[in-house]
Amino acid sequence: MDAAVWSAFAISAQVAVGATLACAVPATLVGYWLARTRSAWRGVVDTCCALPLVLPPTAVGFLLLALLGVDGPLGRAGFDVLLTRGGAVVASAVMAFPLVVRGAKNAFESVEPRLERMGESLGMSRALVARSITLPLARRGLLAALVLGFGRALGEFGATLLVAGNLPGETQTMALLIWEDIQLGRDDRALTLVGLTAVLAFAVLFFADRLTRRHAEEAR
Amino acid sequence: MKCRVRLPLADFAVDVDVETSARAVGVFGASGAGKTSLLECVAGWRRPASGRVEVNGRVLFDDAARVDVPRADRGVGYVPQDGLLFPHWTVERNLRAAARGRGVPEDALATAIEVLELAPLLARDVATCSGGERQRVALGRALASKPDVLLLDEPLGALDRPLRRRVLPYLVRATRAFDLPLLFVSHDATEVQAVCDHVVVLERGRVVAEGDPASVLGAAERAGTDFENLLSGTVRVGEDGCALELGGGVRVEVPARDAIDGAPGLYGLRADDVLLAREAPRGLSARNVLEAVVEALDADGQDVLATARLVGAGDPAEDVAGPNTDASQRAPRLRASLTAASVRELGIAAGARVFLVFKTQSCHRLG
Incomplete structure (x- = not known):
């Protein structure tokens, strides 16, 4: 494998890790809120969070361009990440966000809410209940959600291309390199990259599935 | 204890007005009579549509005065039917749960461990405990939290009859040792008579009888229980x-x-x-x-x-x-x-x- 493949692999890994970390806290909070709230807004928020799953990635990328561009609200506020690796992280995080929210919501829903009430009845604050009861009991499900989000970010293409471009050594991920190789007729290297990404995707899904099963067994 | 609660449920409304100076109050009735809902109102797990709950002279809920004390500040020791132990902790950590919240002194914990004979269980994961042991731990956890009032929701209800017979002495001994005001929900007349000095009988959310357990719980209820005397x-x-x-x-x-x-x-x-x-x-x-x-x-x-x-x-x-x-x-x-x-x-x-x-x-x- 040549240097371009290793470079794309390293950038993909960095972007996927960054995207997973970026969406971990907000997606966990939103997942918890969705699992516990009785608000009338629950359905609307749940649907909005799932939108990146069904919208074409190019549409999401276009919306991100509108937000992050020089005329966009975030661009004007000095958040300049277009055509950078940070932009790739942002695009991947947005695409991974729905999967992490879904997984987190399922993980929290599997934690018996009465255990939280019992913690409060024993004098614990809500923050202490969340830290010492809810999060530990949901941890495997949360980890599975983050692993799935990592996998989604690893394979992200459309939104990343629009926001971060395809700059070798800077924003060129494996997905983008496969696309470029096919465009330029470098089928052998494209096949190698496809094999590599398939192995990674299998490992991620297998790991996430094992975590989810163990979480379900614990919750029973 | 003064408890005036109105709480609409799916099929009927819990509509209770009880005032008694008794220390140990039993709530007796068939399954689905609204007993647990009443207890959850006292614990703050459910919010009544209206009413007033006063325990030990302290108002925990009063819709007219807009008082609704948060669960963490109610000072209740609650033992539900399934014990509700924290499954990821050992027995000892469960018993010390209240220490993390309220910072209760060690003597309450030590007394609970002694009275309920929990010392051999301390290092065990709760998942390895039997049904009777779990209920003893749940009772110990509630007592170790040094509550102002103890709420027991059919604490022996999930156990079979021989096991209930073995655990009941612990319950009686513990309630005596701690001498706390007590609200005890059960559909077992023997348990109510063993533990309580006043009983309220609920039927579809309404009080149909109230008074001394021995006289209120008639022959019909006593039939099928373990001991008539x-x-x-x-x-x-x-x-x-x-x-x-x-x-x-x-x-x-x-x-x-x-x-x-x-x-x-x-x-x-x-x-x-x-x-x-x-x-x-x-x-x-x-x-x-x-x-x-x-x-x-x-x-x-x-x-x-x-x-x-x-x-x-x-x-x-x-x-x-x-x-x-x-x-x-x-x-x-x-x-x-x-x-x-x-x-x-x-x-x-x-x-x-x-x-x-x-x-x-x-x-x-x-x-």
Whole structure:
């Protein structure tokens, strides 16, 4: 494998890790809120969070361009990440966000809410209940959600291309390199990259599935 | 305890208004009568549509005054039917849960561990504990939180009958050791009588009876429970055996095993194990022959449940402790199961002087 493949692999890994970390806290909070709230807004928020799953990635990328561009609200506020690796992280995080929210919501829903009430009845604050009861009991499900989000970010293409471009050594991920190789007729290297990404995707899904099963067994 | 609660449920509304100075209040009723919902209102797990909850002189909820004390500040020790132990913690960490929240002193924890005999379980994961052990841990956790009031929601309900029999003594001992105001939900009349000194009977969310457990929980509810008679008193261990002083000069011989001289004791006795004689029997192996006056005969088909007031040593029954005197109100009572034919042939009627006979081994220690 040549240097371009290793470079794309390293950038993909960095972007996927960054995207997973970026969406971990907000997606966990939103997942918890969705699992516990009785608000009338629950359905609307749940649907909005799932939108990146069904919208074409190019549409999401276009919306991100509108937000992050020089005329966009975030661009004007000095958040300049277009055509950078940070932009790739942002695009991947947005695409991974729905999967992490879904997984987190399922993980929290599997934690018996009465255990939280019992913690409060024993004098614990809500923050202490969340830290010492809810999060530990949901941890495997949360980890599975983050692993799935990592996998989604690893394979992200459309939104990343629009926001971060395809700059070798800077924003060129494996997905983008496969696309470029096919465009330029470098089928052998494209096949190698496809094999590599398939192995990674299998490992991620297998790991996430094992975590989810163990979480379900614990919750029973 | 003052509890006025209105809480609409799917099929009916819990509409309760109870005010009592009793320390241990039982809430008795069939499944689905609204007992748990009432308890959850006191614990702050449910918000009543309206009402006022006052425990120990402290208002926990009052919709008119817009008072709704947060769960963490209510000072309740809650034991639900399933124990609700934290599954990812050991027994000891569960017991110390309140210390993380309220910072309770170690002595409450130490007392709970001692009274409930939890020391051998401390290092175990709760997943490895049996049903009875889990309930003891749940009770210990509630007591170790040094609550202002103890809420017990059918704490033995998830256990089978033999296991309930083994765990009930712990429950009785613990509630006595901590001497806390208590709200005890159960559909088992024996448990309510063992633990409570006042009972409220709920039916579809409404109070249908209230008062002293022995008188309120009638024969219908008592049928099918473990013991019709609960003997509560002070244990006296001597060279010639072990006795339970019931008060009013009445002593009952009980098994000596595990008995501690001077300790409070609670024993169960089945009505089927009590014989009834018109004259003082002689030459019997049974150690308990107690003089009594029949107060009531409740017929149920061919069976009759006789309730008799025991007469203490030197107490000439009718003359000194007549049916309406204070002494007679305080006198212990026993129930004996007879056939209608026996009642007829012996000529037993209310007011008749009789002798109640039962073996020492028929008394089963509950606490």
